[in-house]
Each structure stands twice: as C-alpha cells, then as structure tokens.
Amino acid sequence: SQQGEEDPQALSIQEGENATMNCSYKTSINNLQWYRQNSGRGLVHLILIRSNEREKHSGRLRVTLDTSKKSSSLLITASRAADTASYFCATSTQGGSEKLVFGKGTKLTVNP
Amino acid sequence: DAGITQSPRYKITETGRQVTLMCHQTWSHSYMFWYRQDLGHGLRLIYYSAAADITDKGEVPDGYVVSRSKTENFPLTLESATRSQTSVYFCASGDYTGTGVAEAFFGQGTRLTVV
Numbered sequence: 001s002q003q004g005e006e007d008p009q010a011l012s013i014q015e016g017e018n019a020t021m022n023c024s025y026k027t028s029i030n031n032l033q034w035y036r037q038n039s040g041r042g043l044v045h046l047i048l049i050r051s052n053e054r055e056k057h058s059g060r061l062r063v064t065l066d067t068s069k070k071s072s073s074l075l076i077t078a079s080r081a082a083d084t085a086s087y088f089c090a091t092s093t094q095g096g097s098e099k100l101v102f103g104k105g106t107k108l109t110v111n112p
Numbered sequence: 113d114a115g116i117t118q119s120p121r122y123k124i125t126e127t128g129r130q131v132t133l134m135c136h137q138t139w140s141h142s143y144m145f146w147y148r149q150d151l152g153h154g155l156r157l158i159y160y161s162a163a164a165d166i167t168d169k170g171e172v173p174d175g176y177v178v179s180r181s182k183t184e185n186f187p188l189t190l191e192s193a194t195r196s197q198t199s200v201y202f203c204a205s206g207d208y209t210g211t212g213v214a215e216a217f218f219g220q221g222t223r224l225t226v227v
Contacts, residue, residue: 006154030212042202042218043155050211088154092212097162099170100145100206100213104154 004032004089004103012109019076021106023089024069030098032065033090034074037105043088046074079110115139118203118219125226131190133222135203143206143213144186146170146178148199149221155202161186162208193226200224 007022023032031050035043049056049065049072056063062075076083088105092098116137125131135144142163147155157170159178167178175197177189186205190197200223206216 033215035216040221042220043204043216044218045215048215052211090216097160097166097168098143098208098213099157099160099168100143100204100216101157101171102147102155104152 004091004101006087006089006103006106008106009104010107010109012111013079015079015081015110015112017079017110019079019083019108019110021074021087021089021108023072023074023103025072025089025091025103026070027091027093029067029091029093031092032063032072033092033100034061034063034072035088035090035102037086037088039085046087076108079108081110081112084108084110116203116205116217116219118201118222121220121222123222123224125193125224127194127226128192131193131224133188133190133201133203133224135186135188135219137184137186137205137217139205139207139217140183141205141207141217142183143208143216144180145204145206145216146176146186146188147202147204148172148197149202150199158188158201190224193224195226198224198226 034046146158161180203219204216
C-alpha cells in the first residue's frame with residue numbers, strides 16, 4: 001500500500017481563502033516533500049521538510065511535520081485561481097536504497 | 113537540452129507485445145524512478161535506481177523490467193503488455209542528500225494504451 005495518504009481527496013474554496021491539505025504516512029521517513037501537478041502535466045516540487053524539522057515556509061506555502069503522529073500538513077494562504085491543481089505528498093524512506101513514495105493526492109479547486 | 117525527457121509521449125500497443133519506455137536525464141542525478149499514475153491511485157512506484165547497475169522494486173513491479181547501464185538512462189520495459197498496464201507513466205530523477213532523496217524532477221509523462 002502507498003506510504004502517504006492525503007486528506008481530503010478533493011477541496012473546493014474561493015479565491016483569497018486558505019487551503020489546508022493533510023498527509024499521513026506509515027513508516028519512518030528521512031524527509032517529506034510536497035508536489036503540485038497541473039492537469040495532464042508532470043509533477044513540480046514545492047517544498048521539502050526534513051524529519052528533524054517541524055515547520056517550513058516558502059512564499060505562501062507553510063508545511064508542518066509531526067513525526068510522532070506521522071503526519072504533515074500543507075497550507076496555501078491567500079489562494080488564487082492559478083493554485084488549482086492536484087497536490088501530492090511524498091516520503092523519502094529507506095527500503096534497500098532510498099525511495100520516494102507518493103500518496104494519492106488532493107485535488108484543489110480555487111474558484112474565482 | 114537540459115532536463116529529463118521521456119519518449120515516446122504517446123504509445124498504443126497490443127496486448128502481449130513488448131514495449132519499452134525511455135527516460136533520459138542530463139543532470140547526472142544518482143536516483144531515478146518510474147511511476148504509474150491511474151485515477152484513484154495517485155502515483156505508484158514501479159522501480160527505482162540509486163545508481164548505475166543498482167535497481168530496486170517499488171510498490172507495483174510485476175510485469176515490468178528495468179535496467180540502468182548508464183547514469184543518465186533508465187528504460188522501463190513491459191515484457192508482455194496487458195490492458196491493466198494502460199496508464200500514464202512518469203520518470204523522475206533526483207540526488208541523494210544526507211537526509212534522503214532531494215527534490216525530484218519529473219518528465220512530461222508517457223501515455224500508454226494497451227488494446
């Protein structure tokens with residue numbers, strides 16, 4: 001089964017509102033990453049948080065990591081219509097060699 | 113051109129045929145990955161490679177074969193294609209840091225249809 005599970009599966013908000021997506025995972029990680037995918041395109045890296053970090057910011061993005069609960073959240077503040085996309089968390093974990101495993105994603109729709 | 117490229121972009125093949133999807137990166141990243149993306153499943157890891165001549169199975173490796181004789185190339189072969197392998201396939205590459213795999217860069221994807 002997949003390492004990361006995002007919640008909710010789909011989220012619809014109005015422009016200017018904040019969007020929060022959650023990710024839970026199952027095993028110990030070295031880092032956790034968030035990616036964005038516009039429809040039909042490849043994924044684009046947004047932010048990486050290491051297992052010894054608790055919070056990280058990048059522009060309008062804020063990521064938190066709680067290793068005791070094996071969970072992470074991605075907050076997008078002051079959302080824009082252009083933020084409409086699917087968002088995925090990915091965990092870097094050891095399994096022989098290091099591997100990068102993705103969840104099922106959250107589909108975010110920002111209505112103008 | 114710098115980056116990671118997949119070929120072909122689109123492929124239609126018949127059940128039972130062998131198909132090879134190509135992936136080439138110009139950064140000399142140590143790690144390369146193959147994923148498939150299907151509705152309702154997100155991205156699932158098929159195979160990954162930490163370096164040339166080192167490959168490991170991911171979550172859904174059955175029916176696939178990989179090789180990595182050169183750092184920059186990581187082809188994925190479907191030995192005998194089945195309809196259940198109809199999917200969008202993504203290749204990615206990234207470097208290892210002391211704290212796991214760093215940012216992964218994705219190709220544009222290959223849409224494979226098995227009829």
